[in-house]
Amino acid sequence: MGFECGAAGDGCGGVLSCGTCEAPLVCGAGGVRGHCGQACAPRTCEQAGVQCGPVGDGCGGILQCGSCPAGQICGGGGAGICGAPACTPRTCAQQGLSCGLTGDGCGGILDCGCCPGECTGDPQ
Numbered sequence: 001m002g003f004e005c006g007a008a009g010d011g012c013g014g015v016l017s018c019g020t021c022e023a024p025l026v027c028g029a030g031g032v033r034g035h036c037g038q039a040c041a042p043r044t045c046e047q048a049g050v051q052c053g054p055v056g057d058g059c060g061g062i063l064q065c066g067s068c069p070a071g072q073i074c075g076g077g078g079a080g081i082c083g084a085p086a087c088t089p090r091t092c093a094q095q096g097l098s099c100g101l102t103g104d105g106c107g108g109i110l111d112c113g114c115c116p117g118e119c120t121g122d123p124q
Contacts, residue, residue, distance in 0.1 A: 003033075004034060040059035041059070048065075052080060068082035088105075099116070
């Protein structure tokens with residue numbers, strides 16, 4: 001049957017003992033039944049550098065690394081890191097402006113175009 005370790009059916013209703021693995025190998029490690037392999041030690045959220053949300057444990061499983069404190073969102077400080085919500089800049093149209101400079105609501109400046117009489121070539 002190609003098994004190196006563990007128990008396997010003999011095809012006639014009986015069970016065969018296929019032996020054990022030599023340390024540090026473990027029977028069935030890595031999800032391969034009947035084969036010896038390295039045991040996997042799942043990593044923690046801290047080892048993965050993640051504060052929130054899901055992350056792989058390095059062994060085929062998923063860790064749930066929790067949620068963020070009030071006022072912060074998961075991903076606001078980078079992937080899997082708690083931080084302030086991202087700012088969505090407002091457009092000129094959202095602010096009802098068709099010309100001039102204005103703030104975008106996130107610390108940037110918007111140029112909403114030339115106001116009448118300010119652009120080069122406009123009649124005075």
